[in-house]
Amino acid sequence: MSEATQDPASSPEASKAIVPLLRRGRVARRRFLLGMLAGTAGLTIYGGVRASADEARVPDPNDVEGAFRPNIYITVTPDDRVLYGFPKAEMGQGTMTGFAMLVAEELEVGLDELEVFFPIASKEYDALETATGGSTSIVTGFVPVRQAAAAARMMLIAAAAERWGVAPDSLHAKAGRVLDDANDRSASYGELVEAAKQQRVPEAPVIKSKQDFKLVGTPARRIDSAPKVTGEAQFGIDVVVPNMTRAVMIHPPRIGAAVVSLDDSKAREMPGVVDVVITPRGVGVVAEKYWQAMRAAPAVEIEWDEGTGPSFGTENLRAELAARTDEGHVAEDEGDVDAVSGTVLEAEYETPYLSHSPMEPMNAVADVRGDVCEIWTGNQGPSAIQEAAANQLGCDRIQVIVHTPYLGGAFGRRSHPEAAIEAVWLSEAVGRPVQVIWSRENDTRGHRYRPQSHNRIKGTLDASGELAALEFHAQSQSIFASLDAGGLFPPVIPPRLRKWLAGNLSRLFDSNTLLADTIPTEGATHLGYAIPNRRVSYANFHTPVVVSWWRSVGYSINTYVVEAFMDELAHAAEQDPYEFRRAMLQDSPRWLGVLEAVAEMSEWGERELPEGVGRGIAVCFAFGSYCAHVIDAHVDEGTIVVDQVYSALDCGYAVNPDLVVSQVEGSVIFALTAALWGEITMKDGAVEQGNFDTYRMMRMHEAPKIEVRLLSSEEDIGGVGEPAVAPVAPALANALFMATGHRLRRLPLQPELDRARARADQGGK
Amino acid sequence: MGKGFDAFGLCTLPAKSVPSGGLPSKGVLEVKLKVNGEERSVDVPEDVPLLWVLREELELTGTKFGCGQALCGACTVHVDGKARRSCVTAVGDVAGKAITTIEGLTQGEADGKLTVLQQAWVEGNVPQCGYCQPGQLMMAAALIRRCPKPTDAQIDATMSGSICRCGTYPRIRSAIHAATGQSEDGGAK
Numbered sequence: 001m002s003e004a005t006q007d008p009a010s011s012p013e014a015s016k017a018i019v020p021l022l023r024r025g026r027v028a029r030r031r032f033l034l035g036m037l038a039g040t041a042g043l044t045i046y047g048g049v050r051a052s053a054d055e056a057r058v059p060d061p062n063d064v065e066g067a068f069r070p071n072i073y074i075t076v077t078p079d080d081r082v083l084y085g086f087p088k089a090e091m092g093q094g095t096m097t098g099f100a101m102l103v104a105e106e107l108e109v110g111l112d113e114l115e116v117f118f119p120i121a122s123k124e125y126d127a128l129e130t131a132t133g134g135s136t137s138i139v140t141g142f143v144p145v146r147q148a149a150a151a152a153r154m155m156l157i158a159a160a161a162e163r164w165g166v167a168p169d170s171l172h173a174k175a176g177r178v179l180d181d182a183n184d185r186s187a188s189y190g191e192l193v194e195a196a197k198q199q200r201v202p203e204a205p206v207i208k209s210k211q212d213f214k215l216v217g218t219p220a221r222r223i224d225s226a227p228k229v230t231g232e233a234q235f236g237i238d239v240v241v242p243n244m245t246r247a248v249m250i251h252p253p254r255i256g257a258a259v260v261s262l263d264d265s266k267a268r269e270m271p272g273v274v275d276v277v278i279t280p281r282g283v284g285v286v287a288e289k290y291w292q293a294m295r296a297a298p299a300v301e302i303e304w305d306e307g308t309g310p311s312f313g314t315e316n317l318r319a320e321l322a323a324r325t326d327e328g329h330v331a332e333d334e335g336d337v338d339a340v341s342g343t344v345l346e347a348e349y350e351t352p353y354l355s356h357s358p359m360e361p362m363n364a365v366a367d368v369r370g371d372v373c374e375i376w377t378g379n380q381g382p383s384a385i386q387e388a389a390a391n392q393l394g395c396d397r398i399q400v401i402v403h404t405p406y407l408g409g410a411f412g413r414r415s416h417p418e419a420a421i422e423a424v425w426l427s428e429a430v431g432r433p434v435q436v437i438w439s440r441e442n443d444t445r446g447h448r449y450r451p452q453s454h455n456r457i458k459g460t461l462d463a464s465g466e467l468a469a470l471e472f473h474a475q476s477q478s479i480f481a482s483l484d485a486g487g488l489f490p491p492v493i494p495p496r497l498r499k500w501l502a503g504n505l506s507r508l509f510d511s512n513t514l515l516a517d518t519i520p521t522e523g524a525t526h527l528g529y530a531i532p533n534r535r536v537s538y539a540n541f542h543t544p545v546v547v548s549w550w551r552s553v554g555y556s557i558n559t560y561v562v563e564a565f566m567d568e569l570a571h572a573a574e575q576d577p578y579e580f581r582r583a584m585l586q587d588s589p590r591w592l593g594v595l596e597a598v599a600e601m602s603e604w605g606e607r608e609l610p611e612g613v614g615r616g617i618a619v620c621f622a623f624g625s626y627c628a629h630v631i632d633a634h635v636d637e638g639t640i641v642v643d644q645v646y647s648a649l650d651c652g653y654a655v656n657p658d659l660v661v662s663q664v665e666g667s668v669i670f671a672l673t674a675a676l677w678g679e680i681t682m683k684d685g686a687v688e689q690g691n692f693d694t695y696r697m698m699r700m701h702e703a704p705k706i707e708v709r710l711l712s713s714e715e716d717i718g719g720v721g722e723p724a725v726a727p728v729a730p731a732l733a734n735a736l737f738m739a740t741g742h743r744l745r746r747l748p749l750q751p752e753l754d755r756a757r758a759r760a761d762q763g764g765k
Numbered sequence: 766m767g768k769g770f771d772a773f774g775l776c777t778l779p780a781k782s783v784p785s786g787g788l789p790s791k792g793v794l795e796v797k798l799k800v801n802g803e804e805r806s807v808d809v810p811e812d813v814p815l816l817w818v819l820r821e822e823l824e825l826t827g828t829k830f831g832c833g834q835a836l837c838g839a840c841t842v843h844v845d846g847k848a849r850r851s852c853v854t855a856v857g858d859v860a861g862k863a864i865t866t867i868e869g870l871t872q873g874e875a876d877g878k879l880t881v882l883q884q885a886w887v888e889g890n891v892p893q894c895g896y897c898q899p900g901q902l903m904m905a906a907a908l909i910r911r912c913p914k915p916t917d918a919q920i921d922a923t924m925s926g927s928i929c930r931c932g933t934y935p936r937i938r939s940a941i942h943a944a945t946g947q948s949e950d951g952g953a954k
């Protein structure tokens with residue numbers, strides 16, 4: 001596969017050639033039972049990556065001598081250790097701490113006493129729902145995580161009751177012990193392990209009601225902070241396995257381009273170079289050390305073909321979308337928008353492609369050996385990686401073992417397995433473990449972007465200035481239809497079948513008959529506003545660009561459009577933007593709650609703003625939570641300065657209020673980066689941005705003051721990682737309208753403001 | 766910024782020992798380093814970025830790779846007490862100098878204890894994904910050594926070189942104030 005002449009366009013055959021089928025069913029069962037229990041006490045968080053050397057491997061929890069294990073999550077050892085296998089990804093959102101708090105609460109152990117580890121995706125954990133995304137972890141885990149811990153507690157209590165010959169309900173658990181207050185005796189969990197194993201696993205474990213929580217609901221400290229401030233925490237990029245090589249990936253310079261010819265003779269002579277391998281996603285330069293691969297990569301001479309989108313450009317796409325009048329599919333239809341008359345306002349809004357750009361560039365280690373493929377990578381879905389790797393190798397999914405260390409940010413990007421698959425290809429080719437690390441440029445140009453979109457919106461105000469009708473039409477690229485790219489339907493599937501799948505996926509999500517694609521319109525449907533006549537529709541389009549979930553997904557686009565337009569409507573109706581919204585939200589108490597909260601926090605309408613400062617407001621419902629922001633901003637010699645953000649979030653119930661607040665703060669800054677500068681542009685099939693100098697991130701001195709208020713509504717729990725992203729762009733755009741008089745209907749706002757100012761200058765304003 | 770380094774962040778300084786078109790073995794020198802108080806020696810060309818020497822040769826992986834071009838601060842270490850971007854620092858340039866990485870930040874503290882700064886980070890729930898935090902802490906540690914009670918403006922001036930994609934800036938600021946015994950706005954407590 002390293003021959004210079006190999007044509008990767010024939011990738012299905014090519015990958016078969018480099019990837020001999022793993023022999024099925026020959027994997028020793030032991031392999032799959034290798035868990036990640038820390039072998040020694042005192043290690044609270046087991047990042048566990050270095051322990052991959054066979055001798056350093058620690059046994060499966062099942063094999064811990066005499067351990068009590070009522071379910072795959074909880075393990076209690078005879079020497080009083082309590083372990084919890086955290087089945088999700090910790091990418092900064094704090095779920096690891098949240099889940100550990102739930103476990104500690106129900107199991108009656110101190111949060112510090114709990115040893116939390118990342119289980120590996122292997123046979124034992126196969127049934128677990130391990131994907132992390134959509135701000136769903138706490139929402140879906142709130143009850144089951146506690147049940148798993150409560151089952152353990154009940155069985156330990158039952159064991160003590162049996163030993164002492166008393167009724168279980170005369171006992172209670174506290175600080176890792178079962179207590180018999182009446183008889184003044186107690187036993188540690190470790191002492192009860194043997195007897196607990198004999199107890200029946202309760203079918204419906206009794207969990208506490210919220211009033212009885214002692215830990216849950218408090219602003220406890222994150223359990224992952226200590227390793228993260230000492231450099232101990234291991235991320236995917238830090239994984240070292242014995243005999244490992246490192247690789248630089250040279251990705252195609254244009255969308256879908258394949259290698260026509262390659263001269264690697266110079267590179268191969270350079271120190272440390274192990275191999276130069278053509279893969280379906282570019283060329284891997286494999287060396288003993290990454291720095292060796294980095295110096296060898298520029299010495300590889302490659303001629304690429306024109307790729308799958310040689311004339312694709314984001315400016316062209318903008319023009320096409322502006323001209324397109326496809327009616328598409330209706331997502332929401334209430335009343336009759338056509339029967340309404342009054343003052344009509346219409347606008348078009350645009351949003352760009354965006355890269356996730358987590359601080360840790362995409363990376364993975366793969367070790368394809370014999371009949372096992374072992375992968376270490378920060379990821380949001382181990383099963384997807386197992387699936388993709390198994391497809392590549394032609395083996396059973398269960399032969400693929402995935403270790404998930406800490407994720408250095410993800411924001412949706414780590415739902416996709418490209419880096420892992422590249423590592424699999426390279427490991428298979430060189431016969432050694434390979435670590436692939438993307439350069440920042442690889443990462444920025446690595447596709448999987450938030451879709452570019454074009455939205456039309458139209459409102460009708462009746463004679464009394466009330467919003468009688470709202471029409472919203474999105475043009476966006478379907479993320480689901482994009483999923484075939486990059487490895488999920490990989491080249492080992494015969495090309496024709498692959499094409500069929502891709503074609504049909506698009507059609508499925510286009511047709512609105514089989515699978516409704518809600519992403520293109522989320523944030524525009526189910527609005528809390530009392531608008532009697534509403535019509536929301538979308539038309540998908542296709543491009544050679546691969547699109548993805550980007551923190552807050554469709555809301556990040558549509559909440560901007562809807563809430564910026566609400567501001568336009570309020571001004572047209574000559575009403576205060578806050579009062580205009582408020583009047584329409586009287587029957588939506590939770591929408592109203594966050595809206596009124598930010599108005600109160602910001603002293604909306606009561607305080608005079610400094611000269612030149614504009615103030616904007618926006619509200620949304622996303623991922624089960626309600627969020628509003630008020631943003632104050634001004635323009636200093638053409639540069640937008642964000643002064644202050646007031647945020648209110650109603651997520652129903654906060655397992656750890658301080659971590660929820662930190663998610664809101666982080667969301668605001670993440671969203672301000674995108675709202676001000678975020679834009680991936682393409683020309684002639686090539687991405688124009690590369691490193692942080694061209695794909696700009698908000699920095700300390702640019703970050704505003706952020707004040708957050710959490711509203712507790714005692715309602716269902718909602719997500720917290722994403723909702724606060726959505727209303728940032730519209731609140732800022734609205735503030736800038738007040739500050740400058742320019743309506744900014746295209747993201748990002750800084751270049752749009754520059755254009756608006758230039759236009760105004762030309763117009764002699 | 767970025768000058769002298771190619772797209773992969775590889776140091777392409779005109780090092781005398783590296784003829785173009787490859788590295789003969791004489792380009793590989795023994796470089797003596799003093800890292801976290803320990804004498805270490807590595808056999809690498811002098812122009813290899815310190816970042817990769819730390820991460821790969823010395824297996825000190827707390828120092829992170831973020832951009833390779835001095836744009837993000839994830840790779841920040843101290844060289845003779847001053848913050849340096851290790852991704853653009855040729856290892857040969859720091860031979861013999863005292864290098865401190867995040868792993869060595871607690872040196873001088875009692876066994877297993879965190880520095881006040883790290884402690885403030887933990888108490889303030891600063892880290893989210895945590896990937897940028899070693900770099901942030903090395904910047905902040907260099908700042909407070911220079912300037913024991915930094916104002917907001919001084920914090921901005923120093924810390925703006927370090928990107929946090931998770932947006933922990935407000936908490937970093939608070940933690941620096943807390944660690945230096947100041948109130949939120951930087952005034953004396």
Ligand code: FES
Nearest residue numbers: 831832833838852
């Ligand atoms: S990796 Fe050195 S500054 Fe970004």
Ligand code: FES
Nearest residue numbers: 894895929930931
């Ligand atoms: S904590 Fe994630 S990048 Fe800073």
